[in-house]
Amino acid sequence: PHLELGAITEVAAGRPDCPALLFEDLKGAPRGYRVFTNATTTPQRAALALGLDPALSPLDALKAWKTRRGSLQMKEPRTVSEAMWQENSAGGADVDLGRFPAPHWHKGDGGPFIGSGSLVVMRDPDTGWVNASIYRLQVHSRDRITVQFDHQGRHGAIIARKWWERGEPCPVAIVNGPDPALFIAGFEYLPEGASEYAFAGAIKGEALDVMPGPLTGLPVPARAEIIL
Numbered sequence: 001p002h003l004e005l006g007a008i009t010e011v012a013a014g015r016p017d018c019p020a021l022l023f024e025d026l027k028g029a030p031r032g033y034r035v036f037t038n039a040t041t042t043p044q045r046a047a048l049a050l051g052l053d054p055a056l057s058p059l060d061a062l063k064a065w066k067t068r069r070g071s072l073q074m075k076e077p078r079t080v081s082e083a084m085w086q087e088n089s090a091g092g093a094d095v096d097l098g099r100f101p102a103p104h105w106h107k108g109d110g111g112p113f114i115g116s117g118s119l120v121v122m123r124d125p126d127t128g129w130v131n132a133s134i135y136r137l138q139v140h141s142r143d144r145i146t147v148q149f150d151h152q153g154r155h156g157a158i159i160a161r162k163w164w165e166r167g168e169p170c171p172v173a174i175v176n177g178p179d180p181a182l183f184i185a186g187f188e189y190l191p192e193g194a195s196e197y198a199f200a201g202a203i204k205g206e207a208l209d210v211m212p213g214p215l216t217g218l219p220v221p222a223r224a225e226i227i228l
Helices: 004-013 043-049 058-069 155-165 180-187 196-204
Strands: 021-023 035-037 113-123 130-141 144-148 173-176 209-212 219-221
Touching (some): 043 058, 043 180, 113 155, 113 180, 130 155, 130 180, 130 196, 180 196
Antiparallel strands (some): 130 144, 209 219
């Protein structure tokens, strides 16, 4: 996970076929823990994530997305009472982020990043609006990570600042390994008040299942790899 995984990912991304990669048996990680990279880095895989025909040429896929993007019907998420991630959970002193193979992706990085494209879920304290955008997440210790707000105008940074100005901590839920449509939605620059969950539901043509997080009450996907 130290530089090699990131380098192999970069090399693969530069190849004409740009393969998606699944890394197993990573040094220092328990057996069975894996890292998947280059998920949507070809026109075909991006088309699948966008609900388009992967057989389309890149130009035709772009045209099809522009047409479909303008007619998407938002589908609000559906709240459920059970989630797959409930099957394995840890809290308090049992939390150990070192169990997960968080790669040190680039030489200039300050450390390992468990999320290079994680969905960070937050709620605006004034309006109740739930924002779910993509940010990087660095691991600092067994139970501490930081969210990298790339600039202070991003919705996540604005929401966090509102909580801090009240003298309160900002509740956050972090999703790794969501549905590809939700990953795409997290990168969209949706207007304030818009729902990434509803946008992902529009891409899929059906509502996403979410469940309130046990500590924050924030809606998190019922089907995802890891919830923090």
